[in-house]
């Protein structure tokens with residue numbers, strides 16, 4: 001088939017938007033809780049204020065600090081609020097990014113350049129991470145020339161710190177752990193990894209892309225979640241996704257640092273071109289102001305109180321799902337998660353057949369590989385009304401397959 005040409009003429013705006021509405025109609029209906037992947041929802045009021053804030057700052061450019069001082073202030077507020085949330089001390093610093101992947105990239109770049117400064121002859125650096133760490137760490141390693149070595153995890157899916165220690169070699173510059181990890185929803189023993197990092201003078205990055213914006217509120221709502229933040233000596237950087245449990249617009253995350261002295265490693269300055277002075281923090285030059293404004297607006301709108309109320313509801317939805325799944329004959333939960341990230345399986349049944357059955361009933365599910373299971377990802381508010389129909393369909397599909 002020939003490649004379509006660039007449109008020659010324009011069309012009426014209404015027709016174009018009509019096409020978009022039509023295009024969307026075949027996508028998964030996330031709003032009715034048919035999937036818990038890809039979209040995190042904190043309620044219609046939260047979504048509305050995020051959208052309105054995004055619209056207000058749709059055209060502004062966060063790269064234009066002098067032109068848009070309000071964007072600088074909003075960004076500084078969001079970073080300060082996040083630093084407070086993760087117990088950073090007076091020297092804490094941060095970098096607003098477009099994704100968890102970019103936050104991890106900035107953290108590992110800081111780690112690499114910190115190590116290079118001390119050891120100019122270092123060559124190919126190495127980071128040791130638990131097998132459960134997110135692939136964004138490997139992507140960052142690939143871009144930065146850091147070898148990422150994955151250590152086996154324990155039977156409870158948490159990092160096996162002795163196994164990590166056994167892999168340390170003279171090229172090792174850093175360690176990482178997750179809070180929680182994406183697969184099984186458990187928080188790695190960060191305090192134990194931090195002890196190791198301090199003993200061997202290694203960087204420690206905590207990937208709290210999921211946990212940073214729900215753990216503090218889940219604790220206030222009564223849940224027990226292991227500690228993982230700057231309150232633990234030895235944690236040097238944390239990645240925190242605002243576009244997950246922060247309920248911001250997509251394109252919002254932060255790399256947070258224990259000490260601002262590492263800022264030159266993720267901020268960039270240059271001057272040898274016709275324009276002269278050029279500076280940026282993070283990967284992009286031109287950056288949307290909309291996700292910054294949306295993050296600011298949602299955080300200001302909800303405050304601790306609002307996030308805690310939402311966390312309590314999400315914990316309740318997750319508890320109902322867990323209890324319901326456990327009660328279904330033949331269904332196993334993969335882990336007892338520290339935060340609302342669920343995965344389940346049906347021992348004896350191929351997971352693809354279970355997914356087929358659920359898809360036929362209108363659910364969008366994804367498999368996970370180790371162990372073979374259905375990965376529910378992050379539970380959020382739109383799943384509340386879907387809990388009972390979901391459990392009923394799981395029970396019906398599993399019963400039918402067992403026959």
Ligand SMILES: *Cc1c(COP(=O)(O)O)cnc(C)c1O
Nearest residue numbers: 099100101134136182207209210
């Ligand atoms: C989502 C996620 C990432 C990557 O973040 P993106 O925003 O998708 O780039 C990294 N680590 C964990 C634990 C995540 O859940």
